[in-house]
Amino acid sequence: MDISEVRSRIIATADGLYNAKGIQSVGMDELRTAAGVSLKKLYQEFPSKGSIVMAVLERRHQSWTEGLDATVRQAADPRAKLLAIFDYLAGWFCQDSFRGCGFINSFAELGAVSPDVAEYARKHKESFQEYVAALAADAGAPPYLAPQLSILAEGAQTTAAIAGTPDAAGQARQAAEVLIEAALLAARAGSGLAGSAG
Amino acid sequence: MDISEVRSRIIATADGLYNAKGIQSVGMDELRTAAGVSLKKLYQEFPSKGSIVMAVLERRHQSWTEGLDATVRQAADPRAKLLAIFDYLAGWFCQDSFRGCGFINSFAELGAVSPDVAEYARKHKESFQEYVAALAADAGAPPYLAPQLSILAEGAQTTAAIAGTPDAAGQARQAAEVLIEAALLAARAGSGLAGSAG
């Protein structure tokens, strides 16, 4: 467990530094100092910087998934769960450490030269879309709603990051309300017709 | 004019390389070879790599603005102009060279360490939002519509880049239709009431 403690401390430190300054701007020596471990131990735990990057991405994925799900679970009904996605974003955007989605950033930085990073970012976004799709299905919405909400969430992240303000979360949430409303109306109308016809 | 020709050739080459491989992954020597100029001439035209990056950002901003406006101008009515934004995105996403929004990417890569890059990315996004706001105002939509459509456009860009498919453009366009419809309905209802009251 001690060996795991130092490992997770390295990953957590790397996560913070990579988020704050970008991956390529943080050298192994800076990470070593910040994590308070020897360079030898660092390379004992990880064979290369690339493997640290992948470990950080895994940590981010887990953190995002758990945090999002915790917020969504607090919502009462399926429609509120869909909107809770944007409440989670709002809380995230207000953190001082927020500098945009770590997967979008790492993809932008390394996606073209590191297939592993590109693939992991793709899978992360795919899993988010599937998560939204499950929530939308629970709400009885037609399948086209999930990509729409996912795109809104992605856009809110980059907009908030570049603008430096959390406004985009609320704006995206209001847009989501409209889209959900319209999709549910269409579904009810569609299923009603189909139901009466079937 | 010849001095300007070599300069623009350098910028165009740098744009292509930076887009394809990321800024930090492209060295001055690679740029020199690809542009077919001597290292001396390169540093004669630009004092540093950073200034080339800024010149590339300017070129991207101009290219984006002109391309978008050309597509928008072809649309007949204000509502179609708003939707034309997503048609422009669709065409862009289908290009082989598409690797995401260059401003999002450069912000992710250098925003934390280069205030100039961060500021330019912010201004670019701001100008896009103002452009959308003007189109939305022409359509008679309430002011909240523009940020919603901007966020959709941003999200479509990152989604398409990471997923590697152009699907997001169409999905965002459909969402935009719903949002525009709802906003115009609300505006007509609101102005109708206000007008009858005033």
Added chain:
DNA sequence: CGAAGTAGAGAACGATCGTTCTCTCTCTGG
């Protein structure tokens, strides 16, 4: 023709990167 200024090619330089090696110190087993 001859001299001088200019441009190109690439070597060179200092800095920094990821990674490895060395040296020293400590801790443990007998």
Added chain:
DNA sequence: CCAGAGAGAGAACGATCGTTCTCTACTTCG
């Protein structure tokens, strides 16, 4: 008390980066 394994600190290494310098060749003007 001692021998040896292991860990920490940081020097060292090769590669690469951005940037500058050198050397050569060509061109142009008198």
